[in-house]
Amino acid sequence: MSVKKFKKIFVNSYFLAVLFFAFISTIIIFSWFKYGLLYGGGDVGLPSYDPKRILDITKYIWWEAAAPGTTVPHGLTSVLLQLFQSLFQEVGLSYVAIQAVLFWLILFLSGYGMFLLALSILGKEKVILAILAGLFYMFNPYMMIQVWHRFIHNTFVLMAALPFFFIFWGKWIREGKPSSLLIFLLINFLAVSLFGALAFIVTIILLIFLISAFEVFIPWKGFNNLKSISFRMFIGLIAMLCIHFWWLWPAIKVVPPLVSTQHSASSNISTLISISNQSVIPFSLLGINPFYLYTNSELGEIFLNPFFLILPWLTFMFFIPGFLISLTTKRLAFWAIFWILAIFFAKGTAPPFGHIYEFVFSKFFILGILRNPYEKLGIFLPFSQSLLIVFGIGWLMNKFTRHRHIITGFSATVIFLCIGVFLWPMWLGKIFGTLEKPAFVKVPENYKNADKFISDFKGDGRILHLPLTVGEANSYTWEYGYNGVEPSQLIFKSLPSISRGFNVDFIDNSLSALTMIFKDNSTSESRILKILQDFNTMFIVLHKDVVWKGGFLQDPYEIEHALDNLPFLTKKEEFGDLAVYKLKDEFFQHRLVLSSNLDYLSGSYTGSFYPRAIKEKESGNFMSVLGINPDQQLFNRSSEIIVTPKSSWVYSSTELPIEQITAELPSVRILPNSPLYPLIMLKENTQSLSNSGQKELVFKITFAGKRLVEAYKMQNKGDSKHFISAILSYEDLIKDIFEKKLIELKDVVSIGPYPLADIFSRHRLILKSLIEESGAERDTVSQTYERLSTYLRENHFLPLHETDMYKVGNSLFRVVDFEIPSDGEYQIVLPTQDSENIYPDNLLRLKVEIDGKPYNLEGEKKGQFIHFSKVELSKGSHEIAFPLNYSIDLVKTPNNIVNEGNVTKLNDQFEVNSNKHGASFIEAEINPVASMVWYEVNFESWIQKGDRFRVQLIQDIDPPNPKNPEETLKEYDKYFSKDTYNHYWREHKLSFLLTKPFAKKAKVRLTVEPWDDCEIIVVKKALCKDKKFKFDFEHETIVAFRNFQIKRRFDNPIFLYSKNNEIYSSQRDLENTPPLGEITKFERRSPISIAGNIKMEREGFLIFKDSYHPGWDLRLNKDQDTYKPSKRYIANGFANAWFIEEPGVYSFELEFTPQKYVYLGIIIGISAVLIVLVFAIREKFKQ
């Protein structure tokens, strides 16, 4: 074969590129998978582990396998990818091989796609440059860190599909050929899994919008061009919408309530701002996410080396000329403009011009999906940059034709350094996880064995996985470890798994009840059984390989001990670290049950464990209304009524001298009587107008404070005119603050050091003082005072009834609002949390105010609760308030203080001497320990030698510190340094909130460590981090402590309880209660469709133990009539319930209706493709 012919076939054709990218991808894949292990964990879990199983779950919007069921509408988008993977599973490929094939394809398509795009821009003869573009697109810091290292599969697909999106949308817009649109639609369909991250819709829409806008405006070709491009864009978008309708429509139907519960506008903005700090210009230009590469050094500390810091900038030698050439060349100009826009889109609020991003963001809540713009839009940077770099290389080659070899050699060196050296983790297979802990996953064989064991029973029900996390992630001590989305629902195929939370409040609250039932053996067996039955539990799988330390999971061995003693369970089998228990058949309760044995449950905490524990009757089902309106009929049918708080907050009473308040409020330099004052107003108005959301609110609160200070000063000066104008201006501002709802006030915790509540209470105190000093203006100021007070009451900054109780200055009060469903007698019930012995009267007397009226209630201990005397309450809202007093000192006597090391006790004083190289400490135990309770620690210290001491909160569940295995991670760990102006005794008052629900033991330790002057003496301060090096510089520290006290704040949760005695006694004795009916036939057709027959002897409730969702639709058929029960409730805090009024024999169908939109969407999508296909064929024939 002649050289010419060889060139023709291999060099001047796309074949070379195919071979090249296939070769590169193969090398990479061999490197990544050389260990033969699967990668997984993080946000995606195990996306290539058993694709058939994932496909089975994701093809429905309702995920039955993730019991008790949830909607994951955008999960549908992964169906095609899982179908593709399951084909390989079908032919017998291992999961590792399937993952390798997928990654190979992604790598190949991204490189080859960019090659095709570059070729379409540069011309067909520029094969080498186009290959280089593909190479730069495959290998750059953004792809290494933000795509591969982040391990988010949607981004993988986006990376591969983006060049193809660009090519075919561009062709469609420019040429208007239906065949291009058809291919564009097919790419949309094939790459649908990228939309699993909904924000990528914006990415793609933005891309096609920019392409279209450029075709119209750069250069402007007239109105006819505008019309035709607008028409094509409209048609293209409609067709695109149709092709995505099958998953988009159900997602829209189901997603909004989820989004609103998961993220608030202010949290979106906070995320945006904090993420934008990581995408400042230097990082955006390089495509580097500093959090992973530098802060966490997940790919090695070598990237902090100056050589590696400078290396990625080398490409800018090509990029800068490429950018300038692009601007001056007609067919390339798009890319320079696109890159500039990409920088602005990706960097978020980072400068320059970052404020506009924040401003727009706070105006449109929907933009919340772009709260991480660097992740969602940042891919435009390497996309355009890879082309601009090759434009630069091409230009240099042409410009310096005489020195072509030098340019080639130089380019090759830069490519080698930037792609080969800088991106070494990609080449060496160190890209997933961290260098120390790669993200390998090897699911133990025991899991499959345990699943098979359960499967062999061919039973019904669900598997409860313990210890149960109410979060979405879990960690296991498997051979290579695992940390990511809880995988049990995927691994256990036999039955649906209750194994994790869903980030949906009411379901997670209910699941938290399941986590608490084995704690401290405090729940009775029958109550445990009832809760297990409510969740349709058949099997319990105890994971002893879970990483439980940390306080949010219970010790699995403790749970095992509890399970072993439950008579209704049979311990069937152990599989390595797994123990499988089965509920005895006679105790198992079906997924669908009938009930007339009811208890009324209302308030915001319906799912929590306490209501279940308060209830006297162990049988019966809790029913709650949807919405806030009470249901009298339901109330009349219920035997026990538990009202949980509607809202609960802490009020802090403030008594401060007016001088101190005015000093604390924003300072005022120019007063209203100054001629410069209009300028101040102009400045303030400009600041208000140009900010929005939280910032605007903070400005307005600050300005309101200023107005009050101005009014105060004007009153002192006797300037009535300006005094009134300041007060009126203040009133306008508070009207804006409270009525405009710029942002939920509860999201603004504090402004500077002052909590919002404290700021407003200071406003009230000033107004009060102004009223007292006012003359003729008194009415105006009083009116403002009243208005402010009303706003504060409405927004839970002030109790509804301000009584004498609050007149104790600077004290804390718990204020709880209850919505009483019906008139009657209610008891306040509170869990003792084992704390009754440390409060006066063993907590059996409670001083409370109900609607401003004082009550001295007598209590009676019943199990873990104290029930107080009955109070008559009417239907509607009621406010209960009580002071948050402190317990007796838990340390009690200095003798209870434990010490270790060199400690000398002198009366009540401890002198703690660190020695030269060892620490000494004193510590006191916190007993009783309860989560979500505040403890106050007081002590005095005197640093006699040295510079500081350490205060630690040590709990039995503290997890090991991954950075220092000798230490544990503590909830509170702080150093207190010497006060330069006080070399004697100092008072300390610290408050700890214990948050870990499974902590049993806690203590406060005051540690004195040796001090060192290493950093003062040694020039190379970094050496001082080395313990061995620092050793020679250590000196003893002496600190004296006294008056060490620990007190518990009384803040136990409170509930209201009432009993309908008549119904209670009739329902308690189940044997005397005639059966309500029975479910005579039950057929599960699919996860979203259930049918069967029921026989109702009388009116009652049908409870379906999947999580409540309005999409579940019950149809009852009787004598050819179809009847839909209209009264719906939430059962047991999470499940669906319908009230069936008419007794009789019914056939029923239960269906999750949003799924029908999927089928409708498929028809619409196919129709759209067919229409475009017809036009494409017509176009072909015309040609």
Add this chain to the structure above:
Amino acid sequence: MKKIIILFVTIFVISFTALLFLNTGFNANSWEYLQSFILALTFTCNLIWPRTRRITLFLAVVFILPMIVLFTLKRIDMANAFGSTAIGIVSLSMVSYLPQLVKKGYIEKL
């Protein structure tokens, strides 16, 4: 000359205000004020004397160099100040080239 001065001041004041809003929302007391000043100045010059556009683009490239040096020295805040000013200058230059871009589809001469 008087006309040019008035025009210069007018454009500068308007652009400075607009850039101050875009940059800070009028609520930062930091180097972003200085940055807004530099950007407004370059933008005004670009509009009044189109020939300066080339110089400002060169200035942007010059700003990139200290950014790289400071980045290597791990002084990210300062590197960002230089880098973001460079990007600001480039984007404002492109705005000043917009009529040419709309007319011809590219910049005929930088």
